Amino acid sequence: MTQPETYVLPEQWSEELKDENGEPMSKSEFKRRQKANRVAAEKAEKEAAKAAKAAAAPPKPAKEDGPALEDDSNEITDPTAYFENRVKWINAKKAKGVNPYPHKFHVTMQLPEFVEKYGSLEAGQQLTDVTVSVAGRIHSKRASGAKLLFYDLKADGKKIQVMADARNSDLDLEGFTVAHNEAKRGDIVGVVGFPGKSKKGELSIFPKKFELLSPCLHMPPTAHFGLKDQETRYRQRYLDLITNNDVRTIFQTRARVIQFVRRFLDNRGFLEVETPMMNMIPGGAAARPFMTHHNDLDMKLYMRIAPELYLKQLVIGGLERVYEIGRQFRNEGIDMTHNPEFTTCEFYQAYADYKDLLDMTEQMLSQMVYDIKGSYKIQYHPDGPEKAPIEIDFTPPWRRISMVSGLEEALKTKLPADLESEETRLFLADLCAKHNVNCPAPQTTARLLDKLVGEFLESQCINPTFICDHPQLMSPLAKWHRELPGMTERFELFINTREHCNAYTELNDPLKQRDLFQDQAKAKSAGDDEAMFIDETFCTALEYGLPPTGGWGLGVDRMTMLLTDTNNIKEVLLFPAMKPDETGGKKDAAESS
Amino acid sequence: MLLRPERMLGRRCGLAASRRAPGWVIRAQSSATDTPAAAPAPTPAPAETPAAAANGDKPAKPAKKEGKPKGEGKGKPDKSKPVEDVRGVRLRKVEDLRTQGQDPYAYRFDRTHLTAKLQEQHAALAPGAEEPSAGEVAVAGRIVAKRVMGKLAFLSLRDDSGQIQLYVERTALDEAQAGGFDLVKNLVDVGDIAGARGSLKRTEKGELSVVVNRIEVLTKSLQPLPDKWHGLSDVEKRYRQRYLDLIMAAEVRDTFRSRSRIVSTIRRQLEDRGFLEVDTPVLEAVAGGADARPFRTFHNSLGRDFTLRIATELHLKRLVVGGFERVFELGRIFRNEGVSTRHNPEFTSVEVYQAYADYTDMMALTEDLVRECCKAVHGGGTQITYQGVDLDLGQPFKRATMADLVKEACGLDLEAQMAAAHGEDAEARAQRLVTARAEAEAALMAYPEKEVRKNIAKVRVAPSLGHLLNVMFEALAEAGLQQPTFVLEHPVEISPLAKPHRARPWVTERFELFIYGREHANAFSELTDPVEQRARFEEQVARHNAAFQKRKQEREEAAAAGTPQAQNEDDEDAYEVAVDYDFITALEYGMPPSGGLGIGVDRLVMLLTDAASIRDVIAFPLMKG
Numbered sequence A: 001m002t003q004p005e006t007y008v009l010p011e012q013w014s015e016e017l018k019d020e021n022g023e024p025m026s027k028s029e030f031k032r033r034q035k036a037n038r039v040a041a042e043k044a045e046k047e048a049a050k051a052a053k054a055a056a057a058p059p060k061p062a063k064e065d066g067p068a069l070e071d072d073s074n075e076i077t078d079p080t081a082y083f084e085n086r087v088k089w090i091n092a093k094k095a096k097g098v099n100p101y102p103h104k105f106h107v108t109m110q111l112p113e114f115v116e117k118y119g120s121l122e123a124g125q126q127l128t129d130v131t132v133s134v135a136g137r138i139h140s141k142r143a144s145g146a147k148l149l150f151y152d153l154k155a156d157g158k159k160i161q162v163m164a165d166a167r168n169s170d171l172d173l174e175g176f177t178v179a180h181n182e183a184k185r186g187d188i189v190g191v192v193g194f195p196g197k198s199k200k201g202e203l204s205i206f207p208k209k210f211e212l213l214s215p216c217l218h219m220p221p222t223a224h225f226g227l228k229d230q231e232t233r234y235r236q237r238y239l240d241l242i243t244n245n246d247v248r249t250i251f252q253t254r255a256r257v258i259q260f261v262r263r264f265l266d267n268r269g270f271l272e273v274e275t276p277m278m279n280m281i282p283g284g285a286a287a288r289p290f291m292t293h294h295n296d297l298d299m300k301l302y303m304r305i306a307p308e309l310y311l312k313q314l315v316i317g318g319l320e321r322v323y324e325i326g327r328q329f330r331n332e333g334i335d336m337t338h339n340p341e342f343t344t345c346e347f348y349q350a351y352a353d354y355k356d357l358l359d360m361t362e363q364m365l366s367q368m369v370y371d372i373k374g375s376y377k378i379q380y381h382p383d384g385p386e387k388a389p390i391e392i393d394f395t396p397p398w399r400r401i402s403m404v405s406g407l408e409e410a411l412k413t414k415l416p417a418d419l420e421s422e423e424t425r426l427f428l429a430d431l432c433a434k435h436n437v438n439c440p441a442p443q444t445t446a447r448l449l450d451k452l453v454g455e456f457l458e459s460q461c462i463n464p465t466f467i468c469d470h471p472q473l474m475s476p477l478a479k480w481h482r483e484l485p486g487m488t489e490r491f492e493l494f495i496n497t498r499e500h501c502n503a504y505t506e507l508n509d510p511l512k513q514r515d516l517f518q519d520q521a522k523a524k525s526a527g528d529d530e531a532m533f534i535d536e537t538f539c540t541a542l543e544y545g546l547p548p549t550g551g552w553g554l555g556v557d558r559m560t561m562l563l564t565d566t567n568n569i570k571e572v573l574l575f576p577a578m579k580p581d582e583t584g585g586k587k588d589a590a591e592s593s
Numbered sequence B: 001m002l003l004r005p006e007r008m009l010g011r012r013c014g015l016a017a018s019r020r021a022p023g024w025v026i027r028a029q030s031s032a033t034d035t036p037a038a039a040p041a042p043t044p045a046p047a048e049t050p051a052a053a054a055n056g057d058k059p060a061k062p063a064k065k066e067g068k069p070k071g072e073g074k075g076k077p078d079k080s081k082p083v084e085d086v087r088g089v090r091l092r093k094v095e096d097l098r099t100q101g102q103d104p105y106a107y108r109f110d111r112t113h114l115t116a117k118l119q120e121q122h123a124a125l126a127p128g129a130e131e132p133s134a135g136e137v138a139v140a141g142r143i144v145a146k147r148v149m150g151k152l153a154f155l156s157l158r159d160d161s162g163q164i165q166l167y168v169e170r171t172a173l174d175e176a177q178a179g180g181f182d183l184v185k186n187l188v189d190v191g192d193i194a195g196a197r198g199s200l201k202r203t204e205k206g207e208l209s210v211v212v213n214r215i216e217v218l219t220k221s222l223q224p225l226p227d228k229w230h231g232l233s234d235v236e237k238r239y240r241q242r243y244l245d246l247i248m249a250a251e252v253r254d255t256f257r258s259r260s261r262i263v264s265t266i267r268r269q270l271e272d273r274g275f276l277e278v279d280t281p282v283l284e285a286v287a288g289g290a291d292a293r294p295f296r297t298f299h300n301s302l303g304r305d306f307t308l309r310i311a312t313e314l315h316l317k318r319l320v321v322g323g324f325e326r327v328f329e330l331g332r333i334f335r336n337e338g339v340s341t342r343h344n345p346e347f348t349s350v351e352v353y354q355a356y357a358d359y360t361d362m363m364a365l366t367e368d369l370v371r372e373c374c375k376a377v378h379g380g381g382t383q384i385t386y387q388g389v390d391l392d393l394g395q396p397f398k399r400a401t402m403a404d405l406v407k408e409a410c411g412l413d414l415e416a417q418m419a420a421a422h423g424e425d426a427e428a429r430a431q432r433l434v435t436a437r438a439e440a441e442a443a444l445m446a447y448p449e450k451e452v453r454k455n456i457a458k459v460r461v462a463p464s465l466g467h468l469l470n471v472m473f474e475a476l477a478e479a480g481l482q483q484p485t486f487v488l489e490h491p492v493e494i495s496p497l498a499k500p501h502r503a504r505p506w507v508t509e510r511f512e513l514f515i516y517g518r519e520h521a522n523a524f525s526e527l528t529d530p531v532e533q534r535a536r537f538e539e540q541v542a543r544h545n546a547a548f549q550k551r552k553q554e555r556e557e558a559a560a561a562g563t564p565q566a567q568n569e570d571d572e573d574a575y576e577v578a579v580d581y582d583f584i585t586a587l588e589y590g591m592p593p594s595g596g597l598g599i600g601v602d603r604l605v606m607l608l609t610d611a612a613s614i615r616d617v618i619a620f621p622l623m624k625g
Helices: A027-053 A080-093 A111-118 A173-183 A228-235 A235-241 A243-267 A308-316 A354-373 A403-411 A422-434 A445-456 A510-525 A536-543 A558-562 A584-592 B002-014 B027-032 B050-053 B063-067 B080-099 B117-123 B170-176 B179-186 B235-240 B242-248 B252-274 B314-321 B359-377 B402-410 B414-422 B424-447 B456-461 B465-480 B528-561 B580-590 B601-609
Strands: A134-142 A150-157 A158-165 A186-197 A203-214 A291-294 A298-305 A321-329 A340-348 A377-380 A389-395 A398-404 A467-468 A492-494 A496-506 A550-556 B136-149 B150-156 B163-169 B193-202 B210-218 B296-299 B304-308 B325-336 B346-355 B381-387 B389-390 B398-401 B485-488 B510-515 B518-525 B594-600
Touching: A080 B252, A080 B528, A111 A134, A111 A158, A111 A186, A111 A203, A111 A308, A134 A158, A134 A203, A150 A186, A158 A510, A173 A203, A203 A403, A203 B402, A228 A235, A235 A243, A235 B210, A235 B314, A243 A321, A243 A340, A243 A354, A243 A558, A243 B580, A291 B296, A308 A321, A308 A340, A308 A536, A308 A550, A308 B242, A321 B325, A340 A558, A354 A467, A354 A496, A354 A550, A377 B170, A389 B170, A389 B485, A403 A467, A422 A445, A422 B594, A496 B485, A510 A536, A510 B485, A510 B528, A550 A558, B080 B179, B080 B242, B117 B136, B117 B163, B136 B163, B136 B485, B150 B193, B163 B170, B163 B179, B170 B179, B170 B210, B179 B381, B235 B242, B242 B252, B252 B325, B304 B314, B314 B346, B314 B580, B314 B594, B346 B359, B346 B601, B359 B510, B359 B518, B359 B594, B381 B601, B398 B402, B402 B414, B402 B465, B402 B485, B414 B424, B414 B465, B424 B456, B424 B465, B456 B465, B518 B601, B528 B580, B594 B601
Parallel strands: A158 A203, A398 A467, B163 B210, B398 B485
Antiparallel strands: A134 A150, A134 A186, A150 A158, A186 A203, A291 A298, A321 A340, A340 A550, A377 A389, A467 A492, A492 A496, A496 A550, B136 B150, B136 B193, B150 B163, B193 B210, B296 B304, B325 B346, B346 B594, B381 B389, B485 B510, B510 B518, B518 B594
16 A cells, blocks of 8 residues: 655645645644644654653753643644554663563552542641552643642542642652653552642642553543443443443442342342253243354254253252352344343242242342332433433332233223134234234234233333233243133233343143143244244153242343433443444554554 | 162262261161161162152052062163153042142142251250140151051151151041041152141151141152162263252252352452452453363354353453452353363353452462352361362462472473573574473483373473473472462463563463362463563464464365374364454553452362362253263
């Protein structure tokens, strides 16, 4: 590739001014470039001066009019130049035998503790006889004269000011200037000094020592403009976390959600277990699995879509209360509520049924909401922060709707009694057509019902609502209802129209289970590729006797979305799955060469 | 095969005498209870238990023939047929229960007590005494033994916590529950899940019992429990049907309880120190953070290949860059490698990262975590026995550099060589390597053991002094590290993610914890310099992929020439790898000086539960098709 001729920016802007590609240049662009040029020139000058000075050893005694302190306003504005400049700087350090990446900095106090301990000092008060050692990332840097600098230092979600005064430093003025001119916005630094407050009342540390621990080679996003671009936020989550403090809070809340579930179950005598994520047969749910291959055993394996069948085997084995919190994998499209890998909690409790679980669900989730939000009622923005919020009320007890009678009521019609019949299937297909509910082929009774329920029941569930008693043909792992023929003892919990929990009295009759699996196999061969596989191992296990058991599943990501007021699952996953970034790797490779 | 019964008996006796709580003895050991003949019966009774076969499963005609299949099948029992028959009989009982208005698959049961609680609360009750104050209790669990003697029946019921005897008297039961005794006699089998209510007493023989006034089958079992479990020559069956293993063997249940306790101890210890637990992806674009063959998969709607993570390291470090100064992830890792007693394709690790800490801080943390886990499963004790070797986890762990261990073993001072080579040019270094290899080979030749000598081939091709040191360590020192030892300061060449040592830059600030000659933890002062990290990655990837290309070519040539493929015994390079440039970009934004630590959870559980194989600590290990 031929290099374009070097473009020279004229002194003055005019209407006819063209850029290096022959495109007209706006006045603001001209000004931007002018400033960049000026800054770069100043920088180069300074570098040259510094280099000259370094060459002219031995060091001279400090002078009153030594080099000026640099701050954010001297920053190079061209990202590539910025990066190259800093790489040059660290390479120069290394050449001199100085490690720009020190091995250890002893931190005596993390910032949250610093803020808590010294936040109540008076303005102007300084505890000069106290020495603390803190570390964090510089978010801004302002010079004030030749001897004073202010930094904003952030760590662990807290911010303090570093008020670097040459008079407090262990270094002479020249050393002070050099040390502080090396530190840039974005760098990780360690500070040893005393706590206090500035005259304006800003909580500060007054450093004696100031050490650069890890330079930031790229220009960090500015505090002013922040980092809003979604793609960048997800792909470079660390930048998102550095820039946007509330993102950090989301993941702390996520950890609390999981912790709450774990404690709740631990306190009730449940045992946490781990079951395989790779199986010969993907069982326990209806979904398309990921496939992989084990080379050594030359074996095709599926990533799990649910841990259900393994957990029930453990209950058969006599572990009467078990749970697993872990990753599930579904080879499905990505949207606002779906990521190919996601986290669930499933628990199984022997001798309990779905009624016990209804109460337990209410208890667990309402307490969780209260624990994290301090109230049963939360504000939630289902359509993003710009649109109006809704209130979701978790105060128990929650509404319970029996599915078929609920649907009959909503549609003001009576469904045929025999749900298995062809007549019912046609009836439902007509209903869908009549109400403009789209159900893609194959139009099985289960799928038709699912669409109608989604349209007429789920959409009504803003506050937590249990939809109960699903037909057997939608629930191949649930036990038949003891009172409603054709139905099962099952519920799903809907909040903000989305499913959050799914639970049932477990089907433990092995003959019935085998029949239902065979129906699924038929549906599968009829084209429903979300129908379940037959798991012979599981059927055999059931023949050894599964005690009456209630089983339960929670979507951890969705629950976290509710409690962090986010409406996109990507916001609660640290590294959500993204489309391939064609430029990503190559761009970085080019950057370095 | 013929030895099986004796050996099995021996195992069982040993177990009965062990420290297990009395409530936990398995059916065949219940000789102390009122069920006189429940111990292993002389009749092999291939599939059904002797007790159950004699009492319940054959109410109808073929009872005699079926119940005592004397003689036949003495050696290897005919497996399929009797099981089929028992299943048939039990299926009929399912129907019988239904016709009697009893649901063979009940919906729920309200139990008042776990059996261990009852055993504990009424430990002081004297033999022959009743406990009127307890009132009515309700228990539920699996029937693991049954004996009918005229108008009396004794059943052993086991739940999650322990075991208790059900004392069933015909007159008393029939009075409260019409036909109750016949139900017990004819329709309740060993293996069934049952619920029983009644009052408490201790029998003359000293067994705490529920005097049953109401009993129901909650889940009818169709398959009989195996009679002989420990003696099963087919160990695979234990893993394939883990639920049977759990039902039959108390120590298996204990192992998984211990596993859970270890995992929660790790979690609690880290949370108490302010670490945040996070979830990072299993599906990755580039598998990094370790050197292992990854699993590959394909996402349909993104039309994109993914690899399953082989470590959590690179994502967790991104979070440290992002300002989470203390993070950990406890989760599943996947490696597409052979299956052995120490390797399962998916396993659990915990990785921990702490900003402003270094590898010495990580040593302290590792020691704390291992010791606390040990205490959690050994009642506060720190002295354990693993596979017959006494191990002391209470003392401060020994520390020794890798080079010193090799020097100690064979006199070879490779650290001096590496130090000398540090300033030298490429040619001098190459010459030094040739000499060092020759010395190392001579040192290995001094050993008669084949296990040691087989490393000579690796010595000859060691690409650097660092690699050579590692080979010598594995050959001579590793296996001897029985007591907990931190092996320190691995060479740079084999530690692509560790920071060079601050004083001796040819080695890194790294350690591995060895116990019983096995690696249990791996930690370093993390490499935070993006320039050096990029260079190390690119060098590593280039070396790996060159080997891969060479091998691929060899294989293609061999295939073209029609020569039979030599079985590649060291096929670890047989996949391509790539540099994770996104990770390097993250480092360029500045990662604070940090210490990182990884612990293999499965191996720790093995160590603390005295399990010989990783398959004993994974509930459902991967089995061949």
